[in-house]
Amino acid sequence: MIDAAAIHDRFRERGFIVDEAFATALQIMLALEKPLLIEGPAGVGKTESAKVLAEVLGTELIRLQCYEGLDAMAALYEWNYPRQMLHARLSEAEGSSLDEREAYMFSEKFLLKRPLLDAITRDRSPVLLVDEVDRADEAFEAFLLEVLAEWQVTIPELGTIRARHKPHVILTSNRTRELSDALRRRCLFVWIPYPSLAQEIEILHARVPGLSDRLAQQIAQIMQALRGLPLQKAPGVAESLDWAMALMSLHREHLDAPTLERTLGCVLKVHEDRGVMHAHHAALDPILGDVPANLESGGYSLDTDFGFGSVSAPRR
Amino acid sequence: MYPFASLPENLAAFCEALRREDGFRIGPGELHDAARALDVVDLANERAIRHALRPILAGTLDDVTVFDDAFTRFFFPGPAGVRQDQLPSTRREPGTDAEGRDSDADHARHARRSGADADDVSGRGSGPMIPIQSSEGLEEPTMFAASSYSPLDANASDAPELPRIEQAWCDAARLFVRRLHLGLSRRWRPASRGRRFDLRRTLRAGLQTGGEALSARWLRRPHHAPRIVLLVDGSRSMSAYTRTTLTIAVALASATMRVEVFTFSTRLQRVTADVRRAAAGELRRLDRLHHAWAGGTTIGACLRDFLRRFGERMVGRDTVVMIASDGLDVGVPDMLRDAMRELHRRSAAVVWLNPLLETEGYEPTAAGMKAARPHVTTFTNVSDQAGLVRLSRMVRLRA
Numbered sequence A: 001m002i003d004a005a006a007i008h009d010r011f012r013e014r015g016f017i018v019d020e021a022f023a024t025a026l027q028i029m030l031a032l033e034k035p036l037l038i039e040g041p042a043g044v045g046k047t048e049s050a051k052v053l054a055e056v057l058g059t060e061l062i063r064l065q066c067y068e069g070l071d072a073m074a075a076l077y078e079w080n081y082p083r084q085m086l087h088a089r090l091s092e093a094e095g096s097s098l099d100e101r102e103a104y105m106f107s108e109k110f111l112l113k114r115p116l117l118d119a120i121t122r123d124r125s126p127v128l129l130v131d132e133v134d135r136a137d138e139a140f141e142a143f144l145l146e147v148l149a150e151w152q153v154t155i156p157e158l159g160t161i162r163a164r165h166k167p168h169v170i171l172t173s174n175r176t177r178e179l180s181d182a183l184r185r186r187c188l189f190v191w192i193p194y195p196s197l198a199q200e201i202e203i204l205h206a207r208v209p210g211l212s213d214r215l216a217q218q219i220a221q222i223m224q225a226l227r228g229l230p231l232q233k234a235p236g237v238a239e240s241l242d243w244a245m246a247l248m249s250l251h252r253e254h255l256d257a258p259t260l261e262r263t264l265g266c267v268l269k270v271h272e273d274r275g276v277m278h279a280h281h282a283a284l285d286p287i288l289g290d291v292p293a294n295l296e297s298g299g300y301s302l303d304t305d306f307g308f309g310s311v312s313a314p315r316r
Numbered sequence B: 001m002y003p004f005a006s007l008p009e010n011l012a013a014f015c016e017a018l019r020r021e022d023g024f025r026i027g028p029g030e031l032h033d034a035a036r037a038l039d040v041v042d043l044a045n046e047r048a049i050r051h052a053l054r055p056i057l058a059g060t061l062d063d064v065t066v067f068d069d070a071f072t073r074f075f076f077p078g079p080a081g082v083r084q085d086q087l088p089s090t091r092r093e094p095g096t097d098a099e100g101r102d103s104d105a106d107h108a109r110h111a112r113r114s115g116a117d118a119d120d121v122s123g124r125g126s127g128p129m130i131p132i133q134s135s136e137g138l139e140e141p142t143m144f145a146a147s148s149y150s151p152l153d154a155n156a157s158d159a160p161e162l163p164r165i166e167q168a169w170c171d172a173a174r175l176f177v178r179r180l181h182l183g184l185s186r187r188w189r190p191a192s193r194g195r196r197f198d199l200r201r202t203l204r205a206g207l208q209t210g211g212e213a214l215s216a217r218w219l220r221r222p223h224h225a226p227r228i229v230l231l232v233d234g235s236r237s238m239s240a241y242t243r244t245t246l247t248i249a250v251a252l253a254s255a256t257m258r259v260e261v262f263t264f265s266t267r268l269q270r271v272t273a274d275v276r277r278a279a280a281g282e283l284r285r286l287d288r289l290h291h292a293w294a295g296g297t298t299i300g301a302c303l304r305d306f307l308r309r310f311g312e313r314m315v316g317r318d319t320v321v322m323i324a325s326d327g328l329d330v331g332v333p334d335m336l337r338d339a340m341r342e343l344h345r346r347s348a349a350v351v352w353l354n355p356l357l358e359t360e361g362y363e364p365t366a367a368g369m370k371a372a373r374p375h376v377t378t379f380t381n382v383s384d385q386a387g388l389v390r391l392s393r394m395v396r397l398r399a
Helices: A004-013 A020-032 A046-057 A081-093 A098-105 A115-120 A138-150 A181-186 A197-207 A213-227 A237-249 A257-262 A271-279 A281-288 B007-022 B028-040 B046-057 B061-075 B102-125 B135-148 B167-179 B199-209 B242-255 B272-279 B299-314 B333-346 B367-375 B385-394
Strands: A036-039 A061-065 A077-079 A111-113 A127-131 A152-155 A159-162 A168-173 A188-191 B189-191 B218-220 B227-233 B259-264 B268-270 B319-324 B349-353 B378-380
Touching: A004 A020, A004 A046, A020 A036, A020 A188, A020 B028, A020 B046, A036 A046, A046 A061, A046 A127, A046 A168, A061 A115, A081 A098, A081 B199, A115 A127, A115 A152, A115 A159, A138 A181, A188 B046, A188 B061, A197 A213, A197 A237, A213 A237, A213 A281, A257 A281, A271 A281, B007 B028, B007 B061, B028 B046, B046 B061, B167 B242, B167 B385, B227 B242, B227 B299, B242 B259, B242 B272, B259 B272, B259 B299, B268 B299, B299 B333, B299 B367, B333 B349, B333 B367, B378 B385
Parallel strands: A036 A168, A036 A188, A061 A127, A127 A168, B227 B259, B227 B319, B319 B349, B349 B378
Antiparallel strands: A077 A111, A152 A159, B189 B218, B259 B268
């Protein structure tokens, strides 16, 4: 049995910072053997947490990506009909009895396991990630409930298959539609908010080695400020990491207004949001710090400056 | 000092309090899980207990936002900074019921719930548990405060009644919902004739005919029914028309579960639950509307509020947004324009039902209507059952 502090440490070793609430939720989930429903804004690491959990537990991750139109067959199992038919034709000449052939044709060899069946027939409990469950339709949700409650699957030709080991189930949702109360009741629920400033700096350092303290600080501060603006799509942690990588590859030691402008595509993904950001630039300017905003007009042409080193321009 | 002497009793009392005062849905299963969870965590660590109970007892984001308060109120009553053992004992004997605070409980719950909603609004920058002072968070209350003293605002006593609907309206709504479709769903359904061959079913059916697949089985894609969001303007200028719009709302609720109903004037209110119950035949008044009825209208602010609080969940590419309003707006036209643009961008269609269209020679020249018009896909009016059926053909959906 691992406790919350151990979960925190082991996640941290793998570059994933969990707060105390989430770590405790994971601990409870493992202890109670109940599915954990994770909701939160896009890009806070909901899916990633399942991957890291699988690593921490030293087990496999089985992922069921939900989409509209996902049905029981695609999630559970399917007989390999072409192979069965081929086998039937080829084995006609053989002397084996009908029963033998039938038993063989409906054996596991001809069964295509889809994620849910796969998850309950493993020798060790895997981590089953049901990703973006809100994208599947209501009918699938009802079916999922049944599997999550019983942990058994009935295949008419083979009989009932019971889970040898209950998988650790993580469901994620982006809240594009309301999930049913029934599904919520079967699950533990945790909301992952955007990280705090200190957490985000910690995440940046953990995931982007070699990032300077100042740059991490600036990125995190700008992200916090941006998330407070009325943007259509607020940037998540994934965006922070992308941005940090981008700035590292551009060899920037700190952020200033021109650099922000040029790398904005890493952060804001909707065109209108640029306008919103520019309208609120007063909130961002203090973070960009000691580089004056009028540098653009006072020094040199920005487009010819590759990496600040090649241009002799007055700088402070 | 905890109310009871033993842990399970305290836990049960806490769950009871959450159920009664905050409307949590907690059953014996959750209680059992909570007790098991307390076995796992360190009982001396208050934070750990909070974090352990929260995932079990709180099922939604709304629940999460009120959970911590409720926890503090129950286990640490009294002012902050006072040691627990110095407080007067509130210990009760097991078996005696908690004091009857039921009359206040409902009010308190609504107050806290609306507080939670406000958090939801401003909480995009930070966690729901951390109260933050974002500029938007401050903006909302002032907006409401200003409107509460508006001369346009009327008394809330004349609560509108949800009309009982006739069968003809039900039929019209059912027809409307059936005809309104967004092309084909992604799901394959068995059907007698279809586009795709169903090997599995064909082979199974073949069992009856001695293993030879004689009769073919098919799959086809069913029509994809959209979700509907109906926003009803409850301002005084609409009063002659509200009965019809509410009838439409109830009729739609009787025809499909995929409908959400809101009323707005100076603020937005979700009335889906009331409308559903009215559709089930219950006589209901919309008595919880505070400022949302018979006042002036700030459509833009209300739509923006709607998008913030519910937009993510309720407006998608499969949603038809229907706004029933005369477009006489006392708010800022720019705000209305932005909200309408966003609604249009995210939904399958935006229908604006405007009763003034019945008036001879009406042109949408009011500032609000003018701002909204470019982002409306269908601009019309529905006054009777036939009109509702006709509307299904007029709505142009972007599938």
